[in-house]
Amino acid sequence: MYAQALNAKDLTPLQAEDPAKLAAFQARIDAEEKIEPNDWMPEQYRRTLIRQISQHAHSEVIGMQPEGNWVKRAPTLKRKAQLIAKIQDEAGHGLYLYAAAETLGVSREDLYDQLLSGRAKYSSIFNYPTLNYADMGAIGWLVDGAAIMNQIPLCRCSYGPYARAMVLICKEESFHQRQGYDIMVAMCRGSAEQRTMAQDALNRFWWPSLMMFGPHDSNSTHSELSMKWKIKRFSNDGLRQKFLDATVPQAQYLGLTIPDPDLRFNEATEHWEHGPIDWEEFGRVLAGDGPCNRQRMKHRRQTEADGAWVREAAAAYAAKRRAKAERAA
């Protein structure tokens, strides 16, 4: 999901951990105790969390761009206000998550620098363009729907600050998904042209949404340790299945066709089954060669540079006030 690129290599080798400490740590995890910032933790646990939480934060921040594309062209004032509220939430989610990552001993500036320099990844889904307004519906319904599947179990993640940030995020994410589906319902009940737009949005966002859950379990190298440490509670394929079972009936209600000729309901397992996922496309997008990767990063860097004077002014003003107070004292 937001940690699709966890397999990236570490530059510094890990030191061997003290077996006694490791066993005590695992016992706490197994007893469902939360790990808090100042507690002892294996270096690998810390690194995995920093990477996962920061990738999640970067995803929230970059995730504002596909939706930002439609703020000025939203069809009504109501839809515009909803879209702005949703985008503001994404910024907030990014901040909760950067704050959670900082409790592990990294600075937000460092993490941000990793994003801007291209060393850190964010979710593949945000590298797809938003070509028609119905994409706002599809993103809320499918992308935020997929995110919720992933995030609800993260509320019980073994690392306290991450779990607490996820509780805040999940409360708000539910609004995102429902407002997205509300757009889809409105468009599917509208004119033939609106229904075509809705179908077009589903066609483009369906497969990238399924890819959000990451590689199949058989190819997911870091999963086992993350499960053992309860950073992760369900496997990629398990979450993808839950998403599929929840979403197919919602598409049927809308009268839309899911763009998968192999999609079928398995009577024996009572689960929906999807056709093969194009993992080559997934790999390409994640590696930086998706439809919008360059545009997203260029925009993010430009925004960061454009805002530099504001941050400098805030720092200068605070320094001036401090100096004044010290003189008066």
Place this chain on the structure above:
Amino acid sequence: MTEAASPLWEVFVRPRNGLAHRHVGSLHAHDAKMALQAARDVYTRRGETLSIWVVPSSAIVASDPGEKDMMFEPTASKIYRHPTFYEVPDEVGHM
């Protein structure tokens, strides 16, 4: 980057009168006024707040988790501090 990193603040909100301020997270800001404004934007977007406190993280003095046994164990061994330690005669009834 030549920008000065902004200090970290801890944010506490009181959701309703009658409840204590509760820690909800942290944020970066250059001064108290901006910290308060950012706390409002980041932590109170759903109208769940009557009051916010922001405290510089550096001002918080915390106990060391490594010393938790020394700090907190004595309360577990002093069972006579709990009401259930004392038996009230049945004839007396509820106390």
